[in-house]
Amino acid sequence: MSGAVTVQSIDPAAAAETTLRAAAAKAGLFFGVAASPNRLHPIVGQEFNQLTPENDMKPDRIATSSGGLQNTSGADTLVNHAQSNNMLVRGHTLVWHSQAGALQGASQATLNTFIGNAINRWGSRIAYWDVVNEALEDNNTGRRRTQWPHTMNRDANGDGDFFDAGDTDVIRDSFIRAKQVVQAGGLTTKLCINDYDVEGLTVQGGTQNRKANALYDIVRNYRQYIDCVGFQGHFNDNPNSIITNDLQANIQRFADLGVEVHLSEVDIDDDLSNNDIGAGQAENYRKVVRACLNVTKCTGITVWGISDSESWRSSERGLLFTGGNGSYQKKAAYHAVLDELNKGRNSTPPTTPPVGPTTLPPTTPPVTSAPPTTPPTPTTGCSATVSLNSWTGGFVATVRVTAGTSPINRWSVQLTLPPGTTVTNVWNANRSGTSGTVQFSNVSYNGSVNAGQYTEFGFQGTGAATGLTPVCTAS
Ligand code: XIL
Numbered sequence: 001m002s003g004a005v006t007v008q009s010i011d012p013a014a015a016a017e018t019t020l021r022a023a024a025a026k027a028g029l030f031f032g033v034a035a036s037p038n039r040l041h042p043i044v045g046q047e048f049n050q051l052t053p054e055n056d057m058k059p060d061r062i063a064t065s066s067g068g069l070q071n072t073s074g075a076d077t078l079v080n081h082a083q084s085n086n087m088l089v090r091g092h093t094l095v096w097h098s099q100a101g102a103l104q105g106a107s108q109a110t111l112n113t114f115i116g117n118a119i120n121r122w123g124s125r126i127a128y129w130d131v132v133n134e135a136l137e138d139n140n141t142g143r144r145r146t147q148w149p150h151t152m153n154r155d156a157n158g159d160g161d162f163f164d165a166g167d168t169d170v171i172r173d174s175f176i177r178a179k180q181v182v183q184a185g186g187l188t189t190k191l192c193i194n195d196y197d198v199e200g201l202t203v204q205g206g207t208q209n210r211k212a213n214a215l216y217d218i219v220r221n222y223r224q225y226i227d228c229v230g231f232q233g234h235f236n237d238n239p240n241s242i243i244t245n246d247l248q249a250n251i252q253r254f255a256d257l258g259v260e261v262h263l264s265e266v267d268i269d270d271d272l273s274n275n276d277i278g279a280g281q282a283e284n285y286r287k288v289v290r291a292c293l294n295v296t297k298c299t300g301i302t303v304w305g306i307s308d309s310e311s312w313r314s315s316e317r318g319l320l321f322t323g324g325n326g327s328y329q330k331k332a333a334y335h336a337v338l339d340e341l342n343k344g345r346n347s348t349p350p351t352t353p354p355v356g357p358t359t360l361p362p363t364t365p366p367v368t369s370a371p372p373t374t375p376p377t378p379t380t381g382c383s384a385t386v387s388l389n390s391w392t393g394g395f396v397a398t399v400r401v402t403a404g405t406s407p408i409n410r411w412s413v414q415l416t417l418p419p420g421t422t423v424t425n426v427w428n429a430n431r432s433g434t435s436g437t438v439q440f441s442n443v444s445y446n447g448s449v450n451a452g453q454y455t456e457f458g459f460q461g462t463g464a465a466t467g468l469t470p471v472c473t474a475s
Contacts, residue, residue, distance in 0.1 A: 016342045020320075020334075021049035023341035024301070027293060030088055031341065032302035034265065037077040041326035043306060045085030050127075052090040052264070052302050053078045054312075059094075059114065060101030067106065067113030069121060079125055090230075090264065090302065091129035093194065094118055095174045097147040098134070105148055108170060112177040119181045119189065128228055128262070130194040131178045132171050135218070140203055140240050142210030159448070163221045171218060175225035193219065194230035194264055199251075200244035201425055208443065211240070212250055213427060219257055220456075229254050230264030233288065234304065236316060237269060243284055248291035249425040249460050255297035256398075256458075263292055265304040267311060267318030268333070282336035285320075289340040296345070380404040382449070384413045384470035395465045399429075399440070401472060402454040408474035409448050412441040413457075415470050421463030429457035 017023035024031035032050025044051065055061060056074035064070050082089045094115050100106075103114060119129060135150065137143045144150045144162070149170045156166035163169070171193070178191050197203070198212040219226050231251060235243050251261045266288065270281040292298035305311040307321040307328050320337060321328040387398050401411050415438050417423070422435045429440040446455040 017338075020047045020338055020341065023338055025049060027341055027344045029292065029298065030300035030302075031337075032088070032090065032300060033306055034092075034302060034304045035078065035306070037074045039306060039310065040077070040081050041306075041328075043321075043326070043328055044081070045087065048087060049085075050088040050090060050300055050302060051078060051082040052092050054092075054305070055099070057091055057093070057118070058099040058101070059096065059103040060099040062118065063101055063103045063114050065102040065106070065110075067103070067110045067115075067117060069114075069117050072121065075122075079122055083125060088127040088300075089122070089125060090192075090262070090300075091118070091122070091126040091189075093130035093133040094178070095131060095149060095170065096133040097145055097149065100148075108149075108152055108168075108173050111149065111170070111174060115174060115177045116181045119178060119187070120185060123185060124188045126189050128190045128192050129178065130230060130264075131175055131191045133194045134196065135171055135193070136195055136198070136211050136214055138197070138240075140197070140207065140210050142214040144214075159450075161217075163217075172222055172225070175222055179225045190227035190260065191225065192228035192230050192262070192264075193226055194232060196232035196234050196265070197238075197240040199231045199233060199235075199247050199263075200242075201246035201250045201253075201427055202244050204239035204242050204244075208427075209240075209250070213443070216254060216257075216427065219254060219259060223257055223259070226259060228260040228262060228299075230262045232304075233263040233266035233268075234313070235266075235268045235272060235284065235288070235318075236313075237272060242272065243268070243287060246425050247288065248294050250427075251291065251298055252295050252460070253427055253458055255295050260297050260299045261292075261295060262299065263288065263301045266301060267304045267313060267316065269313075269316040269318050271316075280332075281318075282332040285333045286336040286340045289337050293340065293343070293345045380406050382408055382411050382472040382474035384472035386415070386465075386468045386470055388465055388468075395461055395463075397461070397465055397468070398456055398458045399470060400454050400456050401442075401449065401474075403449040403451050403474065405451055407448065407450050410442050411447065411449070411472060411474040412439060413470050413472050414439050415468050417461070417468070418464060418466065421461055421465055423459050423461045425460040427458050429459070431459070 020031040030050035033048040034052045034054040036054050053075055056078055062069050062072050079089055137145050152170050153162050154168040157164055182189050195215055198215045200209050203209050254261050268281055268284045292301055305319050307323050308314055308317040308319050309324045311319050320331055320334040323329045381404050383402050385400050388395050417435055432439045449455050
């Protein structure tokens with residue numbers, strides 16, 4: 001047993017920390033806040049160990065029309081404050097359709113200039129930068145936005161995505177530039193993509209979360225440039241913005257790609273009456289914090305402001321404190337968060353298999369525990385292979401569907417699970433059945449696969465999933 005494990009086995013009440021930052025640090029994550037220079041009250045450094053500029057690093061504050069920097073004093077104040085209080089900084093944000101200011105309508109070349117100037121100005125003092133913010137459309141369409149800068153995107157071969165070599169993709173091109181700058185400068189800064197309504201595997205009513213699936217595809221395709229994913233966590237009554245039971249499974253599948261995940265802008269409407277998974281705001285906060293704690297690569301949570309009255313959505317009363325102007329009172333939600341953080345990462349999860357010190361899944365991308373049962377030899381139709389990431393009592397399976405010598409338009413994969421094994425979550429596929437023989441089929445956006453190419457879907461389950469022999473059919 002390691003020292004860390006011994007600490008975590010102490011009665012939590014005896015070991016309880018009394019600030020969010022101390023409790024989070026003990027559990028191995030940051031707990032941060034969004035702030036502006038006029039809100040740098042003592043509470044910021046006392047309770048939080050990470051800071052996101054709420055507005056002062058956005059292009060409308062700091063970018064010139066040619067991609068230079070201006071008016072950086074607010075951002076400097078925040079970075080300095082963070083540094084002198086031992087807080088990490090999440091830079092926010094380089095490429096965004098909103099609050100673009102003088103950069104509105106700029107070319108990729110100008111965006112690249114701005115990316116270089118901004119990253120180099122603060123260097124490794126910024127631990128994480130949101131390179132691209134909110135690239136995906138509202139209303140669970142799973143599509144990119146249609147406003148600038150996404151108007152620069154071109155789908156050269158008309159296959160419905162921007163991932164091909166001949167395509168133009170503002171996400172890819174901005175990340176490539178940012179990565180070049182980080183590498184050239186020898187910086188430790190990690191590069192994140194950030195969005196909202198991407199938190200759960202599903203949205204209200206159990207409909208699959210297409211926006212989350214689209215983000216997953218982006219991260220998977222551009223994994224070499226993307227280090228981290230921010231799930232904003234502005235939870236409210238919008239059917240796509242509610243808290244669902246599959247929050248943990250969703251952020252876990254991103255973590256399984258090898259990226260860090262953050263809950264980057266959390267506020268929780270205090271009247272999530274019928275749509276949420278908890279009883280009241282404090283309980284909802286507890287569930288959200290627990291989901292992060294249960295995902296090893298969930299390395300931080302940031303709340304989007306200190307107090308309700310000073311929040312961008314004050315009418316939702318979604319934060320941890322009341323009061324204002326430096327005088328704050330803790331809400332029930334604060335105490336719930338502190339208590340949950342103090343339990344550490346090893347507490348039993350509410351809806352998914354337990355992870356503990358002896359059973360932690362690998363922190364690197366999913367490792368195949370057994371060789372693929374059927375190698376993807378090209379055939380007409382399709383072939384499928386399964387890789388498993390297992391721990392005692394549970395697993396995540398990634399299934400790769402490879403088209404044969406002809407393109408396919410739809411596919412299905414049949415798997416027979418061992419007795420006692422149950423599927424609890426699925427992404428990038430439709431499913432019928434949860435145990436015994438289970439059938440998976442393509443969803444609207446991944447049925448078409450070119451000859452010799454592949455697509456992947458995944459599922460999570462309880463029990464053990466050894467000896468799976470997938471049978472793939474396609475048309
Ligand atoms: C918000 C700020 O909180 C407001 O003060 C500002 O007027 C608008 O932007 N998603 C984001 C944040 O990524 O930058 C937004 O912040 C909230 C939604």
